[in-house]
Amino acid sequence: MTKHPKTLLTIVTEAVLEKALVRDVRERGAQGWIVSEVHGAGREGVREGAWEADRTIELKVICDAPVADAIGEYVLATYASNYSVAIWFSEVAVLRPERY
């Protein structure tokens, strides 16, 4: 079994951005993504997701490092000044690298 290195990009932000973010990551070359609803707290305060307008999402993308960098940079520049955004990168190993 051969494993291939890839980057897992995780973005946690306000749910209203989901549509725009999915568009952004696709435009920058991501082939797939996973969105899940989460709740928690950050520097901007608690986001407990109590009703529709208060939801938080976690968006995960596995891709090549340059694609992850491009997405991260764009998201930071576009949204971070006005929205709660947390971004991190992890190194992961995948099988079938062409899927990412």
Next chain:
Amino acid sequence: MIDVVVFFFLLGVLARLVKSDLRLPEALYETLSIYLLLAIGLKGGIELSKQPVAALAPQVLACVALGFVIPFVLYPVLRVLKLAGVDAAALAAHYGSVSVVTFAVATAALAREGIAHESHAALWVAVMEAPGLVAGILLARWSTRSAQGGGAGLRGGVRWGELLHDVLFGKSVLLLLGGLAIGALAGEVGTAPIRAVFIDPFKGVLALFLLELGLVAGARLAEVRRFGAAVLVVGVGVPPLLALAGAFTGAALGLSVGGVALLATLAASASYIAAPTAMRIAVPQANAALSITAALGITFPFNIVIGIPLYIELARRLA
């Protein structure tokens, strides 16, 4: 006398204040809100099937105009209260748009007092959701533009098509209009088999939903201190003034006592679902917590506990 459903709201607030672990499952909240929207639409639609739809055009136009004008009137007032331009615009949009649950509580209060109202009032709710949001976005663009001395305005601009799509085909307008259409097409006889689900248990479901909203609003109450007196003045002071505007509009349209009370309630209500989402996307610089605290933490409880009885009394004198 406080309507029984309002006690459920107060119970929710209390649960929050005493830090109870009570929490309604997300899926239930979602189900209840879908139910309420459909039921309100259906009820209106059944009545709609009994009258010529064209006759309603003046009412619909007046509702749209009222929703659109409210933010423009409110904006300068909020600026006087020292709110930043974008914050004033976003908050004004919340008041221009409407709260379906406040409307539902008002219909329940009218039913309890035996006051009849135009049964197609759900149509007013459906058409009053969007205009205030559009007005708020225009105000926000104008305020950032003038602050930057004729610059580009909001960074990146507004994707109007996408935004309008989200509001017009969003859950609330879609279900309200869908319910209205189904009710109108099926009529009294056609909807008889589903009455037991959609019409009769309405008030019980509303009570349960208000319990959940009490939990949510209770959490916002703690925020009031953070924003100080201005948000309190707005949250309590603005609704009665807007109710006057709604009541006069209703009286001018020749609505019944119940109709005037409902239009006053709609004008006084603030959106806490469609507006926060739309403003977050279109006016990201605005302080979302400020608007939510005013709309959901103060105005919503004020309206359902104190406002609605006042607006009904006002309607009695006007209509």
